[in-house]
Each structure stands twice: as structure tokens, then as C-alpha cells.
Amino acid sequence: MSELAVDVAERDDVVIITASGVLDLGSAAGLRAALDAAVAHDRPRVVVALDAVTFVDSTGLALLVTGDRCARDGGGWMRIAGPGAQLRRMLDITNLDRRLAVYDDVAAAVQGSGQ
Amino acid sequence: MEQEPDLAEELRWDAAVVDLIRRTQLAQPDELVAELNAAVRPLGIAVTVYLVDHEQEQLWPLPERGKPTPPALSIDGSLAGRCFTGVRTYASRDDIEPYRLWVPMVDGSERLGIAEVVAQRPPADAESFRRRCETLMGLLGHLVAVKSPYGDSLHRVRRTRPMSPAAELMLHLLPPLTFSCHRMVISAVLEPCYDVGGDAYDYAVDDQIARFMVFDAMGRGLKAGLTCTAALAATRAARRDGRDLSAMARAADAALQEQFADLRFVTGVLAELDLDTGVLRYLNAGHPPPILLRQGKAVRALRGGRRLPLGIEDDGFEVGAEVLEPGDRLLLYTDGITEAYDRSGERFGLDRLTDLATQGMNALLPAPETLRRLAHTVLEHQGGRPSDDATLMIVEWSADAAERTQP
Known part of the structure; x- marks a missing residue:
């Protein structure tokens, strides 16, 4: 059974969700709950830090797309920080790097620079 | 020297094909092989039909009432398997009795399995015999595909697991x-x-x-x-x-x-x-x-x-x-x-x-x-x-x- 640890912090009105482990069908529930809560209000500003996530499957990817969509619908944004090589490859193949905002690290994601 | 076409033999095969089409009109899927063998009996041949399993590893015989069912055949390492994989007909050696052909059974071009055709005596014209068997098995391939939806028996033969x-x-x-x-x-x-x-x-x-x-x-x-x-x-x-x-x-x-x-x-x-x-x-x-x-x-x-x-x-x-x-x-x-x-x-x-x-x-x-x-x-x-x-x-x-x- 895959495991994903999820930690939520807030910095300058930005919710920073940090996940570590494997994000897949079996482990997505914690991140889904954290994302749902983060985008549940007006103009959400959310960074999902994934540098400690070693593997993301298609269910995990759908979770990120859903989070992005909800954030946009609420007039805010969701940004991904520090994706690993596997997630980058997946974002490239699926073309979802065109839809999702991806940054090298949390600082860049919070600022929204150097995408 | 080119052989004279044997018109009487040609007509016997045509009649068997027509008989097969007529017999299978009302046949259940599980009755297909028995009807086939009834139709080709006047030709002096008997056919065992094998369907490939979904994993494409073995060929499984279609059971026929009143006949013992032979064991499954492995695709890798057998002549029957080569017939399936290469979509090519293979004959047994001429000096082995009875004369035996392995014929691919395709539905158009979909590989469904193979047929073992056993002849009571070696055919006078092996080349014509092979071609006729291939045509017959082409028709049988179509019939297997056409009959499959109406029962579970043809599906079951192709499954080694649920x-x-x-x-x-x-x-x-x-x-x-x-x-x-x-x-x-x-x-x-x-x-x-x-x-x-x-x-x-x-x-x-x-x-x-x-x-x-x-x-x-x-x-x-x-x-x-x-x-x-x-x-x-x-x-x-x-x-x-x-x-x-x-x-x-x-x-x-x-x-x-x-x-x-x-x-x-x-x-x-x-x-x-x-x-x-x-x-x-x-x-x-x-x-x-x-x-x-x-x-x-x-x-x-x-x-x-x-x-x-x-x-x-x-x-x-x-x-x-x-x-x-x-x-x-x-x-x-x-x-x-x-x-x-x-x-x-x-x-x-x-x-x-x-x-x-x-x-x-x-x-x-x-x-x-x-x-x-x-x-x-x-x-x-x-x-x-x-x-x-x-x-x-x-x-x-x-x-x-x-x-x-x-x-």
C-alpha cells in the first residue's frame, strides 16, 4: 500500500500543501482533502509542493487538474512546485504542463515567477 | 506436368460447403463442429477445430458430442503452433498414415485458431486439397465469428481463467x-x-x-x-x-x-x-x-x-x-x-x-x-x-x- 504524507501551512495568504511519498489511486485521499479545503473559499492561492513525491499516477494527476480547475473557478490559482522527473515526464506527455502552472520551487511558486 | 482439374472432386467440395452453410443456419454455437463434420464426411475427411485462448499461448479443441476431446496444444514448439503463428498450412509427411493437415482458421484475417484435417487416404492432388481445406476453414472461421454471440460455449473454450x-x-x-x-x-x-x-x-x-x-x-x-x-x-x-x-x-x-x-x-x-x-x-x-x-x-x-x-x-x-x-x-x-x-x-x-x-x-x-x-x-x-x-x-x-x- 502506497503512502503519502501531507502537511498544510500558510504563508502570506498562500496555502502551501507539502506532500511526500507516492501519490496514486491508493494514497490520494489525504491530498484530495487538503486541496478541497484549500480551494473551498474565494480567490484561493494554493501551492502544492511535490519535491518529495517520488511517483504520481494518473489518479494523482487528475487530482491536480481538479484542484487547478476549482482554484480558477474561485478566481484564484493553484501552482505546483518542484515536481520530480517522473511527474515532469508525465506532465510533458499528457500536455498538462500547458494547463497547470509548474514552478521549480516553493519560493518561485509563491511569487509566481520563473515558471 | 499440370494436373487436370478433377471436376467431380470440385463438385463434391462445393456440395459440402453448401451443406455446411445450410446445416449451420439453425445450429447453436456448440453444435458447429458436429455440423462441420457431418458436412465433410462425404469428402472422406474429419476435422478437429482448435480455438486460441485470449493469452495466445495454447490452442483448445472444440468439444464434439460422442467424440473424445483431445488435449490442448501449446503454440510455442509445435507444428500446430507454427500453423497458427505463421498463418500457414502444414502437412504431415506423405508416408505417415493417416494423411493430416494443419490449417489456419481465420475470420477474414483475425486468427481464431487452427483445424486438424485428417484424410482417410492421401489426396491425389495435395495442392488442390490444401487450397480446398483453407477455403473451408476460412468459411468455418466466419461461422465461428457469426455464431459466437449466441452462446457461451465458444467464449468458454478461449478462456483459461474468468x-x-x-x-x-x-x-x-x-x-x-x-x-x-x-x-x-x-x-x-x-x-x-x-x-x-x-x-x-x-x-x-x-x-x-x-x-x-x-x-x-x-x-x-x-x-x-x-x-x-x-x-x-x-x-x-x-x-x-x-x-x-x-x-x-x-x-x-x-x-x-x-x-x-x-x-x-x-x-x-x-x-x-x-x-x-x-x-x-x-x-x-x-x-x-x-x-x-x-x-x-x-x-x-x-x-x-x-x-x-x-x-x-x-x-x-x-x-x-x-x-x-x-x-x-x-x-x-x-x-x-x-x-x-x-x-x-x-x-x-x-x-x-x-x-x-x-x-x-x-x-x-x-x-x-x-x-x-x-x-x-x-x-x-x-x-x-x-x-x-x-x-x-x-x-x-x-x-x-x-x-x-x-x-
Whole structure:
């Protein structure tokens, strides 16, 4: 059974969700709950830090797309920080790097620079 | 010296074919072989029919009432297996009694199994006898395909394990594994065949246009299966409504968004090849790019036509285009092939895939045989325990390749 640890912090009105482990069908529930809560209000500003996530499957990817969509619908944004090589490859193949905002690290994601 | 055609013999065979057609009109699927043998008895032959299992490893006899059922035959390492894999007829040695032929049984070009034809005495004209047996087994292949939906017995023979609900659902939505016409071959394989859910393929050849697609739905099991069937059904309905590739993709977007409350996406390649001009048009909805094979080598990945996965609407893309040369082949796959890991964590990878595909083609294997071997190699790589669905499709724009899928 895959495991994903999820930690939520807030910095300058930005919710920073940090996940570590494997994000897949079996482990997505914690991140889904954290994302749902983060985008549940007006103009959400959310960074999902994934540098400690070693593997993301298609269910995990759908979770990120859903989070992005909800954030946009609420007039805010969701940004991904520090994706690993596997997630980058997946974002490239699926073309979802065109839809999702991806940054090298949390600082860049919070600022929204150097995408 | 050329032999005189034996008209009386020709007429006897014609009569047997007509008799077989008449007898099977009201036959149940499980009665097919008995009717066949009743029809060919006047010819002095007896036939045992074997169907291939879904994993394409063994050939299983169709039971016939009142006769002992012979054991299954392994495809690898047997003459019967060579008959199946090469789609070629093999005769026993002339000096062995009784005279015996192994004849491929295809439904058009779909390999369904083989038939063992035993003759009471060696035929006077072995060449004519072989051709007649091949024609007869071609008809039987059609009859097996036609009768299959009306009972479970022909399905049961092909299964060595129960199908998962997702695989059962998908199996009846997919077209046959292989279709050849005069100018091309389309062939596909799907693994794990008893447990597949989220992968699918589709094709249709009309006028001079061959349309073909592969799909890979997110997730696993029946949930992924339902997602994938929604995308497949939507694109097929749009295609049959005469809509183009982009509209087919939009139909899938709409179906996935309407049917499911949560986000479901399906990656895939939708393509159409003009068999007159070689112009290939394609779109790639977040899927690994198709590989172009030319003159026995992988020349490049087709990286155009990129849009977001089906289920996430995308208006900002252009359909990709490529002009194929006669004899070109396309290899389409899902990441369950390339992302198959062995025990030590090594990926199967794209290089291994293209190497094996080109090897098979350069050895002039029938396309479905190249795919059968590739699928087995991928399964072996994973120690027989696949972690994801895996699909492969080969499209060969070649009359010679089409010929190789026929006896």
C-alpha cells in the first residue's frame, strides 16, 4: 500500500500543501482533502509542493487538474512546485504542463515567477 | 506436368460447403463442429477445430458430442503452433498414415485458431486439397465469428481463467484484434487480457480512409473501464456520424464530463490514413507519440497534433500531419508497455519496444504474431504480474503485409 504524507501551512495568504511519498489511486485521499479545503473559499492561492513525491499516477494527476480547475473557478490559482522527473515526464506527455502552472520551487511558486 | 482439374472432386467440395452453410443456419454455437463434420464426411475427411485462448499461448479443441476431446496444444514448439503463428498450412509427411493437415482458421484475417484435417487416404492432388481445406476453414472461421454471440460455449473454450467485469465489458466493445484489407493491416494486442479495463483500441476502414485509435483511461479496474468505454463509444459514434478527428475528441470530452461528476480523463491517439495518398492526419490527446517505422528502422516519433487528454476540453491545437511512404508502419502503444518494470526496477522502455517490433517486421512475421510475441515479452519482463494495462497497435501500409495475415 502506497503512502503519502501531507502537511498544510500558510504563508502570506498562500496555502502551501507539502506532500511526500507516492501519490496514486491508493494514497490520494489525504491530498484530495487538503486541496478541497484549500480551494473551498474565494480567490484561493494554493501551492502544492511535490519535491518529495517520488511517483504520481494518473489518479494523482487528475487530482491536480481538479484542484487547478476549482482554484480558477474561485478566481484564484493553484501552482505546483518542484515536481520530480517522473511527474515532469508525465506532465510533458499528457500536455498538462500547458494547463497547470509548474514552478521549480516553493519560493518561485509563491511569487509566481520563473515558471 | 499440370494436373487436370478433377471436376467431380470440385463438385463434391462445393456440395459440402453448401451443406455446411445450410446445416449451420439453425445450429447453436456448440453444435458447429458436429455440423462441420457431418458436412465433410462425404469428402472422406474429419476435422478437429482448435480455438486460441485470449493469452495466445495454447490452442483448445472444440468439444464434439460422442467424440473424445483431445488435449490442448501449446503454440510455442509445435507444428500446430507454427500453423497458427505463421498463418500457414502444414502437412504431415506423405508416408505417415493417416494423411493430416494443419490449417489456419481465420475470420477474414483475425486468427481464431487452427483445424486438424485428417484424410482417410492421401489426396491425389495435395495442392488442390490444401487450397480446398483453407477455403473451408476460412468459411468455418466466419461461422465461428457469426455464431459466437449466441452462446457461451465458444467464449468458454478461449478462456483459461474468468474475465474481470471490466475486461468482459471491454472485450465486447473492441473490434477483432486484426483486420487486413488489400492495402494494409491493422493489428492490436491488449494485456492483461483477462483483467484489462482502462486500455482500448478501435479502428474502421471505409473507402480509402483507415481510421485507428488507442486509448488509456486513468485509474484501474472497472472504474477505468467505464471511463474508457465512454471515450471509445463517444469517438466511435462521432466517427460513424461522419465527424472529423477534432470533433471525435470533442465528443469524448463531452461524454466524459457529462457522465462523471469527478474529473475522468483518457489519453489517446486518433488517426486517419489515406490509403491512396499516404497522408496521415492525427491528434494526440496527452499520449505517448506514435512511432514511424520505415525500411525496417524506427525513424521518428510523430510529435504533432498535441492536445490535452480527452475529458479536458482543448480548443488550442492543430491536427498533426505526416506523409507516409508505401511500406511504412506505425507503432502505437500505451505507457503500460514502456513503463513495465522488472523486479530490479528496470523499465521495459521505448528502445526495447521498437527493437522487437522492427525485428518482427523484418523477419516478415504476420503483424499479429509480432504483437503476440511482444506482449509476451513485456509480460515476462514483469515476471507475469503486470501493474498496468498495456496496448500495442501496428498499422502496416503494405499489400505484402496484408498477404502475410492470410493462409
